[in-house]
Amino acid sequence: MKSVILKTATRLMIGLMLIFAVYVFLRGHHEPGGGFSAALLAGTAFSLLAITKGADHVRKAIRIRPSFMALSGLALAAGAGLPALFFGKPFLTGIWWQTELFSAGTPLIFDSGVFLAVLGAILSILLALEEN
Amino acid sequence: MLLKPPETEAVPDCCRGGLYSCLLPFGLFGLLCLAWPRVAGGAVFTAQWAWVPSLDLNLAFRLDGLSLLFGLIITMTGFFVTIYASSYMAGHPHNGRFFVFLHAFMTAMLGIVFADNLLLMFICWEATTVLSFLLIGFDHEKAEARENARQALLVTGAGGLFLLMGILLVKSAGFPMTLSLLGDSRDLIQTHALYPAVFICFLVGAMTKSGQVPFHFWLPNAMSAPTPISAFLHAATMVKAGIYLLMRLHPVLGGTTLWMSTLVLVGGTTALWGAVQALGPCDLKRILAYTTLMALGVLTLFLGGRTVMSLTAATTFLMVHALYKAALFLAVGSIDHQTGTRDLNLLGGLMTRMPLTTLAVAGATLSMAGFPLFFGFIGKEIMYAGALAEEIWPLFATGITLSANALMTAVAAIILITPFFGPLPAHLKHTWETPWTMRIGPAFMGLLGIVFGIMPEWVSKHLIQPAVFAFHPDREEIRLFLFHGINLPLLLSVVTLTSGAVIYWQKTRLRRGIGAATEKLWVTTPGLYQSGLTRFLGTAAAVTRILQNGSLSIYLSVIVLTLVLLTGSVWLPHAADIVTVPAVTGPYIAVGLFVFVLGAAAVVVTARHRLAAIGGLGGVGGGVALIFLVFGAPDIALTQLLVETLTLIFVSLILLRLPPMEPIINPGTPSRMRTLRNAILSAGAGLVVFTLISGVVGHPLDRGQTTFFETHSYLSAHGRNIVNVILVDFRSLDTLGEICVIVLAAWAGVHLIRRPFGQKRAP
Numbered sequence: 024m025k026s027v028i029l030k031t032a033t034r035l036m037i038g039l040m041l042i043f044a045v046y047v048f049l050r051g052h053h054e055p056g057g058g059f060s061a062a063l064l065a066g067t068a069f070s071l072l073a074i075t076k077g078a079d080h081v082r083k084a085i086r087i088r089p090s091f092m093a094l095s096g097l098a099l100a101a102g103a104g105l106p107a108l109f110f111g112k113p114f115l116t117g118i119w120w121q122t123e124l125f126s127a128g129t130p131l132i133f134d135s136g137v138f139l140a141v142l143g144a145i146l147s148i149l150l151a152l153e154e155n
Numbered sequence: 156m157l158l159k160p161p162e163t164e165a166v167p168d169c170c171r172g173g174l175y176s177c178l179l180p181f182g183l184f185g186l187l188c189l190a191w192p193r194v195a196g197g198a199v200f201t202a203q204w205a206w207v208p209s210l211d212l213n214l215a216f217r218l219d220g221l222s223l224l225f226g227l228i229i230t231m232t233g234f235f236v237t238i239y240a241s242s243y244m245a246g247h248p249h250n251g252r253f254f255v256f257l258h259a260f261m262t263a264m265l266g267i268v269f270a271d272n273l274l275l276m277f278i279c280w281e282a283t284t285v286l287s288f289l290l291i292g293f294d295h296e297k298a299e300a301r302e303n304a305r306q307a308l309l310v311t312g313a314g315g316l317f318l319l320m321g322i323l324l325v326k327s328a329g330f331p332m333t334l335s336l337l338g339d340s341r342d343l344i345q346t347h348a349l350y351p352a353v354f355i356c357f358l359v360g361a362m363t364k365s366g367q368v369p370f371h372f373w374l375p376n377a378m379s380a381p382t383p384i385s386a387f388l389h390a391a392t393m394v395k396a397g398i399y400l401l402m403r404l405h406p407v408l409g410g411t412t413l414w415m416s417t418l419v420l421v422g423g424t425t426a427l428w429g430a431v432q433a434l435g436p437c438d439l440k441r442i443l444a445y446t447t448l449m450a451l452g453v454l455t456l457f458l459g460g461r462t463v464m465s466l467t468a469a470t471t472f473l474m475v476h477a478l479y480k481a482a483l484f485l486a487v488g489s490i491d492h493q494t495g496t497r498d499l500n501l502l503g504g505l506m507t508r509m510p511l512t513t514l515a516v517a518g519a520t521l522s523m524a525g526f527p528l529f530f531g532f533i534g535k536e537i538m539y540a541g542a543l544a545e546e547i548w549p550l551f552a553t554g555i556t557l558s559a560n561a562l563m564t565a566v567a568a569i570i571l572i573t574p575f576f577g578p579l580p581a582h583l584k585h586t587w588e589t590p591w592t593m594r595i596g597p598a599f600m601g602l603l604g605i606v607f608g609i610m611p612e613w614v615s616k617h618l619i620q621p622a623v624f625a626f627h628p629d630r631e632e633i634r635l636f637l638f639h640g641i642n643l644p645l646l647l648s649v650v651t652l653t654s655g656a657v658i659y660w661q662k663t664r665l666r667r668g669i670g671a672a673t674e675k676l677w678v679t680t681p682g683l684y685q686s687g688l689t690r691f692l693g694t695a696a697a698v699t700r701i702l703q704n705g706s707l708s709i710y711l712s713v714i715v716l717t718l719v720l721l722t723g724s725v726w727l728p729h730a731a732d733i734v735t736v737p738a739v740t741g742p743y744i745a746v747g748l749f750v751f752v753l754g755a756a757a758v759v760v761t762a763r764h765r766l767a768a769i770g771g772l773g774g775v776g777g778g779v780a781l782i783f784l785v786f787g788a789p790d791i792a793l794t795q796l797l798v799e800t801l802t803l804i805f806v807s808l809i810l811l812r813l814p815p816m817e818p819i820i821n822p823g824t825p826s827r828m829r830t831l832r833n834a835i836l837s838a839g840a841g842l843v844v845f846t847l848i849s850g851v852v853g854h855p856l857d858r859g860q861t862t863f864f865e866t867h868s869y870l871s872a873h874g875r876n877i878v879n880v881i882l883v884d885f886r887s888l889d890t891l892g893e894i895c896v897i898v899l900a901a902w903a904g905v906h907l908i909r910r911p912f913g914q915k916r917a918p
């Protein structure tokens with residue numbers, strides 16, 4: 024697309040949108056947000072990039088193939104369920120690591136898996152549409 | 156680096172990888188041999204691991220005399236078939252795939268005979284069905300092979316469903332799923348009201364798998380598999396699974412009048428049909444396929460009995476048949492491989508060219524015909540003794556056995572004499588013996604027929620008797636001897652050989668007569684199968700043409716219409732009582748948003764250009780998201796807003812590339828009619844959904860769930876956002892399923908968007 028306004032805006036917006044996606048991802052546990060919303064946001068950002076600069080640009084930017092991203096997301100999400108098995112708990116039970124400052128656990132890994140799977144799905148359709 | 160010499164481009168005479176893979180069956184055979192002495196002494200090995208305990212599905216295995224006999228036959232045949240196939244399949248582009256299928260098939264078959272859990276056995280049973288489909292259709296570029304593979308799959312697959320039904324009936328009647336425990340409740344099962352249904356289901360399963368009339372027709376057609384597979388399938392696996400099932404269930408379901416009469420009748424018909432049909436064809440492989448039908452029929456016939464004598468006859472003949480059938484199939488494969496034909500009219504005089512193969516075939520056919528000193532003779536003696544000992548219709552059983560055996564003798568003579576004796580035709584002058592890999596199997600198994608025939612006492616003590624004891628409660632000893640003295644079975648053997656010779660002498664006349672009689676049959680099961688399949692496919696095609704015609708507008712109309720009719724017809728009669736239009740109490744900004752959404756929807760419907768319609772859609776989505784926000788659901792609002800944005804981008808990417816709206820909107824129906832129809836559909840869908848939602852809202856909300864999550868969210872899952880904690884922690888398995896769906900949908904979408912290979916985009 025040849026619109027100068029859209030091109031210039033995209034250049035400024037895309038970084039902000041991706042940072043915002045990370046923010047939305049991380050705040051998800053206490054406030055509205057999470058892996059799914061973050062993936063949608065990041066997907067929108069890459070769609071803008073694809074519309075203004077073309078699919079090749081997106082491929083270069085994400086470096087890995089979207090299908091690989093989606094599948095590794097699935098693997099990550101499924102893998103997040105495994106640690107529970109070592110503690111004799113049902114598959115996908117949250118295992119937490121707590122310190123005085125913060126607590127982190129397998130749901131974070133699971134949510135990253137959701138993020139990658141959804142973003143990979145969006146990107147693969149987007150690129151297929153753009154390239155056809 | 157050395158250059159490849161040009162000679163290596165010729166077809167190699169051996170596939171090394173395939174040859175080495177014979178270590179798998181060999182190792183399994185060796186392991187079974189280690190357990191053999193103790194099992195023959197009456198010991199039983201069991202092993203069990205939990206798999207899905209809630210379904211009574213356990214990885215339970217059991218090695219007793221019967222499983223041992225089957226296991227030895229399967230692994231030994233598997234070993235020789237693998238060695239044989241390493242030469243037979245050499246140079247085939249897919250021979251790696253071939254050996255994987257072959258060994259998977261063997262493993263599945265071993266699973267059937269070692270499983271001690273009915274459901275586990277069913278899973279292995281289905282695995283053999285699927286793998287036999289892949290193997291029969293292995294030469295998938297031939298239409299005939301594909302057709303035959305599909306036939307085998309449909310027939311045996313349908314039988315498999317019956318087997319599953321039978322197993323579930325047993326389960327629903329409250330009996331255990333463990334096979335070895337079922338025998339204890341034999342009397343309860345046989346007097347249970349469901350017994351006839353259970354019996355029929357198991358019987359149909361066994362009949363389809365073991366090619367009993369009227370489900371026999373897939374078996375002769377299954378010979379479009381590569382010959383090593385035919386040998387394996389006919390001698391040791393697949394068709395023997397049904398026989399194994401009948402043997403295994405004999406102590407549970409067997410011995411009733413229903414069991415005995417049905418099995419004797421079905422088995423007798425199959426035996427006679429197979430034996431008569433075996434005289435007809437000129438294709439060696441097809442002849443062998445019909446003799447398998449005869450053997451399976453005889454086995455079923457003897458399993459209909461309940462005396463130790465009948466069951467010993469079945470078990471002995473099982474071994475006799477496995478040995479000679481594997482040897483014969485492999486030898487016929489060698490003939491085909493070396494001469495390029497299996498037609499009896501084109502073959503002759505091969506004795507001088509393929510001496511070892513001739514010897515192997517001689518051993519196998521003499522055993523098949525039941526000559527003295529061969530294992531088949533022992534088998535025939537005990538068969539007559541067993542037939543006379545049947546409790547139901549012993550004369551019928553004896554008559555069938557006698558005629559089938561006489562016909563088999565004649566067929567054995569045809570198989571031995573026609574291709575190997577007589578003058579050598581000119582086109583076979585350059586035929587030579589096969590490589591050692593293709594000789595060792597037939598030769599060894601032909602030889603075993605003589606060895607077992609000379610020492611029947613040893614075989615009966617170490618193999619047959621332990622097997623019979625495993626499925627018959629009475630430990631009555633029946634020993635096989637070389638010579639039982641002059642008695643009725645011996646007399647019947649003499650009659651068999653004599654009438655076999657007469658049939659061989661009259662074979663041309665008989666062949667013509669059988670051909671004419673078969674053509675006159677006005678209804679046959681293969682015919683029924685064919686017409687049924689044609690009609691089924693025709694109906695499927697008609698339904699597809701109506702429902703899947705490629706018009707998105709029709710698809711959507713069908714979906715919406717289904718929603719309106721199904722939900723509406725159930726729900727709307729009650730709606731009037733329950734639905735109350737709630738009073739507007741919320742913030743007045745919601746009213747404004749509602750008007751905005753309505754306006755945006757009006758824009759979508761009336762727009763004349765795509766861009767305006769897309770804008771309207773965005774307005775609807777955004778407005779709904781804002782309504783969610785106003786009513787305190789920020790998570791949904793956020794997600795809705797993001798989804799709307801992304802959908803808008805995607806929709807614009809697609810819609811803006813399509814041709815303008817006007818020409819495509821009314822190719823057939825007048826535009827006004829179409830608009831009216833869509834308007835009615837939309838209004839109906841809106842009404843149904845609206846009344847549904849207001850009905851739900853009218854109910855008092857159950858806050859039990861909410862309270863649980865409110866109290867446990869932070870304490871157990873360390874999160875304050877309940878929605879997200881549910882998504883990634885409490886119900887994360889659901890989420891895992893959902894992202895799988897998303898990835899799958901994307902994958903399907905990508906392949907729909909991308910142009911298929913070699914196909915140009917429609918103009």
